[in-house]
Amino acid sequence: MKDQGEKLWHVSNIFRIPGQEKLAAKLCAATGLDEVFFTNSGAESIECALKTARKFHWANGQPERIEIIGFEGAFHGRTYAAIYAAGNPSYTEGFGPALPGYTTLPFGDMAALEEAITDQTCAVLIEPVQGEGGARSLPEANLIRLRQLCTEKGALLILDEIQCGLGRTGKLFAYEWAAGVTPDILCIAKALGDGFPVGACLATAEAGRGMVVGSHGSTYGGNPLAMAVGLASVEELVKPELMAHVREIAGYFTQQFEGLKARFPDVVEDIRGKGLLIGLKLKTPNREFMQHARDERLLIAGGGDNCVRLLPPLNLTLAEASEAVGKLEAACDRARAKAKAAA
Numbered sequence: 001m002k003d004q005g006e007k008l009w010h011v012s013n014i015f016r017i018p019g020q021e022k023l024a025a026k027l028c029a030a031t032g033l034d035e036v037f038f039t040n041s042g043a044e045s046i047e048c049a050l051k052t053a054r055k056f057h058w059a060n061g062q063p064e065r066i067e068i069i070g071f072e073g074a075f076h077g078r079t080y081a082a083i084y085a086a087g088n089p090s091y092t093e094g095f096g097p098a099l100p101g102y103t104t105l106p107f108g109d110m111a112a113l114e115e116a117i118t119d120q121t122c123a124v125l126i127e128p129v130q131g132e133g134g135a136r137s138l139p140e141a142n143l144i145r146l147r148q149l150c151t152e153k154g155a156l157l158i159l160d161e162i163q164c165g166l167g168r169t170g171k172l173f174a175y176e177w178a179a180g181v182t183p184d185i186l187c188i189a190k191a192l193g194d195g196f197p198v199g200a201c202l203a204t205a206e207a208g209r210g211m212v213v214g215s216h217g218s219t220y221g222g223n224p225l226a227m228a229v230g231l232a233s234v235e236e237l238v239k240p241e242l243m244a245h246v247r248e249i250a251g252y253f254t255q256q257f258e259g260l261k262a263r264f265p266d267v268v269e270d271i272r273g274k275g276l277l278i279g280l281k282l283k284t285p286n287r288e289f290m291q292h293a294r295d296e297r298l299l300i301a302g303g304g305d306n307c308v309r310l311l312p313p314l315n316l317t318l319a320e321a322s323e324a325v326g327k328l329e330a331a332c333d334r335a336r337a338k339a340k341a342a343a
Contacts, residue, residue, distance in 0.1 A: 135279020
C-alpha cells in the first residue's frame with residue numbers, strides 16, 4: 001500500500017488498470033470462474049451479484065424470472081437489496097415497502113428448498129458458513145444437492161463468501177469442501193483487502209452474459225490502490241502452507257472447545273462453524289459472555305442464536321491459540337459464577 005500510495009491512487013475505469021487485470025487473473029485461476037467486477041465492499045458485491053442474476057434471465061428472454069431464494073440467519077450487507085435478500089426483520093423494519101422477488105427459507109431445510117426452487121427461480125443466495133447467523137455451516141452434502149437443484153432448474157447459485165472465504169475455513173473458499181461444487185456467482189470482500197475497502201463479484205461467462213457495458217459501474221471499485229492491496233493479500237492467501245496452518249490451528253481449537261463444553265455444560269451448549277470461523281452456542285446470554293471475555297482481555301464477536309464468534313487471524317500461532325483458550329475458560333468461570341450468584 002505504501003508503494004502504490006506513492007504513485008497513483010485513483011483513476012477512472014474508462015482506463016485500463018493493470019492491477020485489476022492481474023488480480024482478476026489470480027482470482028479466476030483460483031476459482032475457475034471467468035469474470036470479475038471489483039467493488040468497495042461486500043454489500044456492493046452482493047448488489048452486483050443480484051443484478052447479474054436477474055440480468056442473466058432477462059438476456060435469456062425470461063425477464064419475469066426474478067425470484068431470489070435466501071435463508072434465515074443470513075447477513076449479506078446493509079444495502080436495500082441485501083437486507084431483503086437476507087430477510088432479517090431487525091434489518092428491514094422501518095424501511096418502507098419490501099422489495100419484491102425475495103423468499104426466505106430456514107437455513108439447512110432441504111425439504112423446503114426442494115419445494116421452493118422451481119423453473120421460475122432466478123437464483124439461490126447462500127453463505128456456505130453463516131457468520132452473523134450463528135456460525136452455522138451448511139453440510140457438504142446439502143451444498144452438493146443445492147448445486148444440483150440449481151442446475152436442474154436453470155437457477156443461478158450465488159455463494160456469499162465475504163466472511164467465510166479466502167482461507168477462513170482452511171481452504172481458499174468454503175465451497176471447496178463440497179466435491180464438485182462451483183458457484184455461478186461468487187461474492188468476496190473482507191480478507192481480500194486485509195482491512196482496506198475492496199470487494200469483488202466473480203461469475204462464469206455464461207452467468208455474466210447479460211452484464212454488458214453500462215449495466216453496472218463503480219467510481220472507486222478497482223482503483224489502483226485497492227488492487228495493489230488485493231494482489232498482496234491474495235498472493236499470501238493462496239499459499240498451501242497457510243491453509244495447512246489454518247487447518248492445524250482449527251483442529252486444536254475444536255479439540256479444546258469440546259473440552260470446554262464438557263467442563264462447562266451449564267455455559268457452552270454447542271460448538272459450531274468451520275475452520276477459523278468458530279461459534280460457541282451458549283446457555284448464558286451471549287452479550288454477557290462477551291463482557292466476561294473482554295474482562296479477560298479477549299475480544300470476541302456476537303452472533304445469532306445466542307452464539308459468540310471467534311474469527312482469529314489466519315496466522316495465529318499455537319501459543320496464541322492456547323492463550324485464547326485459557327481466557328475463554330476464565331470467561332466460562334465468570335459466567336458460571338454469575339449464574340450461581342443470580343440463583
